[in-house]
Amino acid sequence: MKKKIKMIGLDLDGTLFNNKKEILPYTREVLQRAIDKGVVVLVATGRPWSGIPDELKDLTGMRYAVTSNGARVIETKTQKALIEHLLPVEKAKKILETARKYDTLQEVYFENRGYIEEEQFEKIYQYHKDPHMWKYVRSTRITVPDIMTFLGQLNKPVDKTQILFADMEERARAWKELEQDKEIVLVGSLGYNIEINGAGVNKGMALVELGKMLGIEREEIMACGDGDNDEAMLKEVGLGVAMENAEEQVKKAADYITGTNEEEGAAKAIEKFVL
Incomplete structure (x- = not known):
C-alpha cells in the first residue's frame, strides 16, 4: 500500500504556470484545498524567492519554498534559510x-x-x-x-x-x-x-532534506515538473509527476504523466493523488 502524500513540491515555469506565466483559478483553489487538508505544499523552483509571484507568496499556509534549484530552502514568513547548499x-x-x-x-x-x-x-x-x-x-x-x-x-x-x-x-x-x-x-x-x-544540488534533494526536518518520509513526498532541472526531483521523491509538455527524459523519470501546464495538469494530479 502506498503511503499517504504529506508534501507536494511544485515547479513553476511550464508546470504550475500556464504559458503566460499565470496561475489560473482552479490551480489556486486546488493548492489551497491541499494546504487546508494539512499537506505541506511548496514551490520547488529555479527562481530566487524574489522571483516568485505574490499570489503564491500570499497563499495561506504556504510555509516553505525550495529556490535556486535546491540551493536554498526558506521559511517563507521570515525568509530565513533552513537549508543551504551554496556555490563558493x-x-x-x-x-x-x-x-x-x-x-x-x-x-x-x-x-x-x-x-x-x-x-x-x-x-x-x-x-x-x-x-x-x-x-x-x-x-x-x-x-x-x-x-x-x-x-x-x-x-x-x-x-x-x-x-x-x-x-x-x-x-x-x-x-x-x-x-x-x-x-x-x-x-x-x-x-x-x-x-x-x-555538485549534487537539486530540488529533489532539498525536498527530501526538508521532509526529514518535518518528519515526512521520502515516500510521502510528491513533486511535479517539466524541465531538465526537475528530472532529479522526480526521481528523488516518492511520487514523481511529469507534465505532458515535459521533456522526454523528464517523462521517463516520472511515475505518472499528467496534462499540460495549459490544461492545469499539476492541479489535476494533486486532485487525483491527494484530494
Whole structure:
C-alpha cells in the first residue's frame, strides 16, 4: 500500500504556470484545498524567492519554498534559510569568466535575489526567447555596474549562477567546457540557458532534506515538473509527476504523466493523488 502524500513540491515555469506565466483559478483553489487538508505544499523552483509571484507568496499556509534549484530552502514568513547548499564565490567567478568568452547574459542569485549587470539588463530581449520572461526579469532583478566586481565585493558563497545564450552553438560549446568541472552541476530548464549549482544540488534533494526536518518520509513526498532541472526531483521523491509538455527524459523519470501546464495538469494530479 502506498503511503499517504504529506508534501507536494511544485515547479513553476511550464508546470504550475500556464504559458503566460499565470496561475489560473482552479490551480489556486486546488493548492489551497491541499494546504487546508494539512499537506505541506511548496514551490520547488529555479527562481530566487524574489522571483516568485505574490499570489503564491500570499497563499495561506504556504510555509516553505525550495529556490535556486535546491540551493536554498526558506521559511517563507521570515525568509530565513533552513537549508543551504551554496556555490563558493571563487567558483562562481570562474564560471562567469567562462561565460564571458561567449555572447551571453550572466546572472548571480544571492540570498533570495537575482543580480544582473546594468548594461545587460537593457538587452534581455536578445537572450530571453520567451517575451513573457521579459516582464519577469525586469520586475525582479537588481542591477549592478559589473557582475565580477559585485562578486569580489560580496566575497560570500552564492545560491547559483545562470548564463543565457544568444547562440545555441555557443551554448553547446560552453556546456562542454563547464561540464569538465566535477564540482558543479549544469541544467538548462529554458533550453537557451545554463544554470549552475554546486555538485549534487537539486530540488529533489532539498525536498527530501526538508521532509526529514518535518518528519515526512521520502515516500510521502510528491513533486511535479517539466524541465531538465526537475528530472532529479522526480526521481528523488516518492511520487514523481511529469507534465505532458515535459521533456522526454523528464517523462521517463516520472511515475505518472499528467496534462499540460495549459490544461492545469499539476492541479489535476494533486486532485487525483491527494484530494
